[in-house]
Amino acid sequence: MFARITSRALGAFTAAVFAFSVGATGAAHAAAPAPAAGEWVTAWATAAQSIPDLADPPPLYRTPDVAGRTVRQIVYPTISGRGVRIRVSNAYGRAPLTLTDVVLAQSAGGAQTRPGTAVRVTFAGKAFVTLKPGAQLDSDPISVALTAGQPYAISLAAGPRQTVTAWHRVANQVNYVSTQGDHAADETPGAYTRKFTESAWVSALDVRAPNASAIAAIGDSITDGLRSSLNRNRRWTDALSRRLDEAGATQTAVLNLGISGNRLLSDSPCYGEALERRFERDALGQSGVRAAILLIGINDINFAAMPPRAGLDCDFPHTTVTARDLIDGYRRLIELAHRSSVRIYGATLTPASLPGPREAVRTAVNGWIRTSGAFDGVIDFDAALRDSGHPDQLQRRFDSGDHIHPNDDGYTAMAAAVPLDWVTAPTHR
Incomplete structure (x- = not known):
């Protein structure tokens, strides 16, 4: 659809x-x-987040x-x-x-x-x-x-x-x-x-590129590229940009709007405003955007179980979420994107070695993303990274070592899972 x-x-x-x-x-x-004259298209972008206001951070x-x-x-x-x-x-x-x-x-x-x-x-x-x-x-x-x-x-x-x-x-x-x-x-x-x-x-950073357009990739640390190689542009969005260039789609910008620790539904003292509240500015507000890729939810599932910390508690609020809570949030973003005539692709949540109850939420969310038809398409990052014998875990060759974030090869595998004909579909004027 x-x-x-x-x-x-x-x-x-x-x-x-x-x-x-x-x-x-x-x-x-x-x-x-x-x-x-001519159209402006965002060629590079990043998402801002507040810094905790502490005398001795x-x-x-x-x-x-x-x-x-x-x-x-x-x-x-x-x-x-x-x-x-x-x-x-x-x-x-x-x-x-x-x-x-x-x-x-x-x-x-x-x-x-x-x-x-x-x-x-x-x-x-x-x-x-x-x-x-x-x-x-x-x-x-x-x-x-x-x-x-x-x-x-x-x-x-x-x-x-x-x-x-x-x-x-x-x-x-x-x-x-x-x-x-x-x-x-x-x-x-x-x-x-x-x-x-x-x-x-x-x-x-915008450029004048009359026949170009942009894809806004928005999400959490896995879009942000946490634990990828410093100074080497090895995030999955970088690998996707290289794939597009190799395929001759040189007029499609890929914008990384991930924030490490970000959640769909809750703000954080350290990890930015909830994605559903920053989506219009950070994704839809970029010049020439025609499509968005959404990967968010694993921190919503996890942070309820994080122990409260004295002083700076970056995981606050420790809100418990259900699959329905996340699905309702996705539906709100889909409506916002379509209201702006932007396609939105849902990405499945990647394995994170979660305990049973939290893994059940992740599995239910991924089932809905794959089968609901609510998104304009599905990018199955979960299938690209999971261990076939232990589907709640990353493949060892893709694991950066923390069992949550991919390494450089894992991010490359994520980029390879994106159907290029979807994200480069012609723009109707």
Whole structure:
């Protein structure tokens, strides 16, 4: 069963944003505006999550000092295009986000950029931008070409009192923070003395690609790529993007909107807003999305059994869910997707070595996903990864070692289970 779909152009952003200019310095040049005609498609994206607001957080939730410094983040677009815009976000921010300089350049590895490729990014013609808490904003279009699969550095000089109050915690990518000062246009890496494996402030990179579209993969740590190889792009979404390229479907972007620890129905102090509440912004709000792949529910099943912890309890609330609770949540997301003319594919929950009662919920949910006909199609990740002799367990060759998350080969097997003719079906206009 397939829903007819229409490609979606992202509407003009309406959140209140206060922007003003400061002098532009450094080696980056101001790019000429990209032509206004043509369609924008998100080529790379990530999902934001709040950071626990604690005076003395545990090490995993301690943020780098960014006040008056420059953050350099490495991103890999999944389609090519000429004409670029960068979406900065203060989602879940507890204070205004002030950026004094933003530069896009080709990465030369690590924190180094390729000489002569730096382009200054502006917002309503200004280099300086302040976003209120909860706001997000697309940059002005810039007329440069981006190549799929190649790394790009986005460098953001922060205001003198700026802090990080929201991020994407499991970026699986090494990013960088500089010493004091605006180092956004630096080509050499010397000022970037601090490494971190989270990402902040940049939520999407759009390209002008009139015949392209995007697939939004949204879910929990298994979509996020937890325990895949650092800095090697070995998540299942990366493997799917490579499969598409090899099949000649170079105009289909794959966006990873997973959050490790995320749940369908419950918010978490550490693991993000419930997926059913973030779905419209994180998946349907991307430019040019025509399909979504949904893999979520294993944490809803598991977290009720996690012992409460003193201090920071990331698993709170310890809500018990039934298969019916999850199915009702899926139905709500299906309705939202179809209301936006986006196809939505249901992915079966992968083996997690659960005890009997929780495994029974997982099995019932997977049975409904496979047989209900409610989704526009089913991607059977469970069948791709399970041990045939012990179907509640991952195959040993796909197990990263924790019996829940796949290794790199397991993520590749997941990508191989996605029917390419579904996700690349022509868009009806």
